Amino acid sequence: MNNVTTKITVKITQRRIDFPEEMQKEIRKTSYHCDICKKSFSQKSNLTTHKRIHTGEKPYHCDICGQSFSRGSVLDIHKRVHTGVKPYHCDDCDISFSQKSHLTIHRRVHTGEKPYHCNNCGKSFSQRSHFTIHKRIHTGEKPYHCDVCGKSFSDGKMYSNDKTSILGSGNTLYLTYH
Structure with a gap:
């Protein structure tokens, strides 16, 4: 690649992307591949973390719960549940959140x-x-049974309302998610 440093970010999608042959060789040389699902990563540490999806390994434990x-x-992020730390603040209404993504949504x-x-x-x-719930109106999908x-039901909340009306409070009902 002639003394040029190139950073390549590839998101795996349903579409096939054809890179020039020279770039394909470079990607293959610097990629780490999951032997289970064939997903590729540019860093070995990301592959290691990814493989935990397949193995179910969870090596990080909360010492509180x-x-x-x-x-x-x-x-x-989980530990903030116990500490009450909410480092992300809304400048408009002064509400705080434990996760940045929650502030973004708010x-x-x-x-x-x-x-x-x-x-x-x-x-x-x-x-x-x-x-996601709305789209089920159009598809007819009802994954909560x-x-x-x-x-x-298309929405887990609708299922919850139904189980309360059938059983009343305090009874156990088993939900099957399809």
Whole structure:
């Protein structure tokens, strides 16, 4: 690559991307590949962390509650549950959050940003989880199934409402997620 330093970021998607042959050779030389799913990483440490998805290994343990995590950074965020530390502050309303991503989502209340747009009906959503549930209206997907009444639901909250009306409070109901 003629004395030029090139940083290549590749996100694996459903699309096939054809790189020039010279670049393909360079990528193969500097990549670490998962032998299970064939995903590639530029750093060996990222491959090591990724493999924990397949093995279920969670080497980072919370010394307060014993919960385990596959990444140390996730353990650090988790510990804020116990300490109450909320380092991310909203400048508009002075609410604080333990995770930066929660502040990012909250800020949309003030900005009106709705980055998740439904191509079927034109509705937009500020949170990905709300968009995911909404899309099920169009697909008909109902992944939450009540084993007691036989009904299926597109939203886990609707399932929760149903189980309360069927059993009343204090009873156990088993949910099957498909």
